Amino acid sequence: MGVFPEYADGLKDIEGFSHIILIYHFHLARPGRLTVRPYMDNEEHGVFATRAPGRPNPIGLSVVRLLEVRRRRLTVENIDVLDGTPLLDIKPYVPEFDVHRVERIGWLEKNVHKLPEARDDGRFTR
């Protein structure tokens, strides 16, 4: 993925970070209802308690490992978005801001084992 040529200078020094946060527009998401039944569960949950793409502001977020930067092109690991998804922002992933030890993950608690197996060896398992 990449940024438009006019934003290439904004990538300076990003190669120093092993992980980055991508923020993108779920451009093909249809506006959905405010409660949704996630694919992993049989019950309805508020859309803000899920990561479903059809949300009031269809903004997506992924933390990915940054493999390579060539000018304005980034190669990242395991990004799970549709081709052509518009990238809104890139931020460095900083443990002091972004890593928290959670006590509760709500309805996901009993479903988290259904998540696709993490292929990123650096990812914590709970």
Add this chain to the structure above:
Amino acid sequence: MGVFPEYADGLKDIEGFSHIILIYHFHLARPGRLTVRPYMDNEEHGVFATRAPGRPNPIGLSVVRLLEVRRRRLTVENIDVLDGTPLLDIKPYVPEFDVHRVERIGWLEKNVHKLPEARDDGRFTR
């Protein structure tokens, strides 16, 4: 902080999560240059390698501890945004997606000790 009444149903079950991701609009950020000198450093870095608010798409992101939910009002811990900042989205913070063990944090490596001390006891220290 809270959501507009018409989105209140979207918060169903969010109280089950100890941490949430807030995505907001840096509504007072002035469009900035593509390279910036962060307050912690003396060198210029690409804006995408920083968390500076003046970015091509002025979108901010914070992970916060969720303390209480009352109807459409959320009480969270230690949020560091200006009063009146428009909230764009709320997502559950899920370790399987959001927690990664980083190897490198680029220019922040030598500056990270200048970050405000974490008051969230649950936060990892590196």
